[in-house]
Amino acid sequence: MPADLLPCVEVGPDGAAHSAVIWLHGLGADGHDFEPIVPLLGLDPALGVRFVFPHAPRRAVTVNMGLIMPAWYDIRSLTLRRDVDENGVRESAEHVRRLILRENERGIPSGRIVLAGFSQGGAIALHLALRHPQSLAGIVVLSTYLVCEDSLETERSEANRATPIFQAHGTADPMVPLGAGERTRDRLRELGYEVEWQTYPVGHEVHPEEVRKVGRVLRQRFASTR
Numbered sequence: 001m002p003a004d005l006l007p008c009v010e011v012g013p014d015g016a017a018h019s020a021v022i023w024l025h026g027l028g029a030d031g032h033d034f035e036p037i038v039p040l041l042g043l044d045p046a047l048g049v050r051f052v053f054p055h056a057p058r059r060a061v062t063v064n065m066g067l068i069m070p071a072w073y074d075i076r077s078l079t080l081r082r083d084v085d086e087n088g089v090r091e092s093a094e095h096v097r098r099l100i101l102r103e104n105e106r107g108i109p110s111g112r113i114v115l116a117g118f119s120q121g122g123a124i125a126l127h128l129a130l131r132h133p134q135s136l137a138g139i140v141v142l143s144t145y146l147v148c149e150d151s152l153e154t155e156r157s158e159a160n161r162a163t164p165i166f167q168a169h170g171t172a173d174p175m176v177p178l179g180a181g182e183r184t185r186d187r188l189r190e191l192g193y194e195v196e197w198q199t200y201p202v203g204h205e206v207h208p209e210e211v212r213k214v215g216r217v218l219r220q221r222f223a224s225t226r
Contacts, residue, residue, distance in 0.1 A: 005102060006054040006095050007031070011038045018048035019112040019137070019222045020103045022096060024056070024121025026143075028069045031055045034118065037206075041215035047222045050108070052099060056092065056121070072124045073147070080145055080180060089147050093128040100132070110134035114221055116214075118142045119176055119204065126184075129163065130156045130193075138221040139165040140214055143173055143204055145180040146187060153191065161192060166217045168198045168210050175204040 009031035025033040031053035038051050056070040063075045073088030096115070103113055114137050117125035122144025129139045130152060139160075144167075146152070165188060169181035178199070188195050196217075200207035 005098055006057070008055065008099070009035050009053040011035060011051040011053075013045055013048045013050060015045075016048055017050035017106070017108060019114075020050045020052060020108045021114045021116055021140075021218065022052045022054070022099050022103070022125075024054065024072065024096065024115075024117035024125050025070070026117075026119035026121055027061065027071050027075065028064075030070050037211050037214075040208075040211050041218060042212070043215060043218060043222075047219070049218070049222065050103075052103070054096065054099060057095070059088065072120045075120075080176065084147050086148055089124065089127055092124050093131075096124060096128050097132070110136055112137050112222065114138040114140060114218060116140035116142075117144065118206065119144055123147045126165075130160055133157050133159055135159045136163050138217065139163055140217060141165065142168050142206060142210065142214075143170060143176050143181070144184065145176055146184045149187065156191070162194065164221065165193055165195045166198075166214070167195055168200060168213070170202040170204060170207070171199050172202065173204045 023034050035053055043049055056072045058068050059071050060066045060068055061071050061075055072092040074085040076083040115125040115129045122141035126141050127147055129136055167185055169178055171178055185195050185197050200210050
């Protein structure tokens, strides 16, 4: 793997890959975190979906006493919206953009790629997808929030203004409060994005029904781009 690409866990189809999901984990986890959900999504093998789970770079995280851990960007405040590590956000978004380009080079066009993420990973997925210059198949973000919101209106790409977004959140989330997810949903809708919103009775985690719903969303997105 070239030095400028993040190391990744990959789960590929038995045959040729025709579509891809690039899925970003949350703070302190790694690319193995969501690997076990792949067989639970119920995807038809004929769709030929390759899952790419990158490992975030390791960095100091201020709210965790400066400990070094996998993180897409530093979190400097528990309020999430204050003192955002914009340099870290943009650096990680560039890493993920290169993974999209690698999928393009491997024969999968951007229109058959879904960007997905949980928590911090969801924030990066949303940040990049809304600014990516080629249309994507879809955006799936769980338990997350907007970062670099002030620049979104001027930086967003026309190519992804109609890309469907599935957003879900736990109603008892102590890490990323439900209100942060609701504000993100409302802002996206205000800007004209199509957001399907669901809540589940969990904390900062993924509910089994949420996994099944993501499977349905992916089936719909990839079936419509065949």
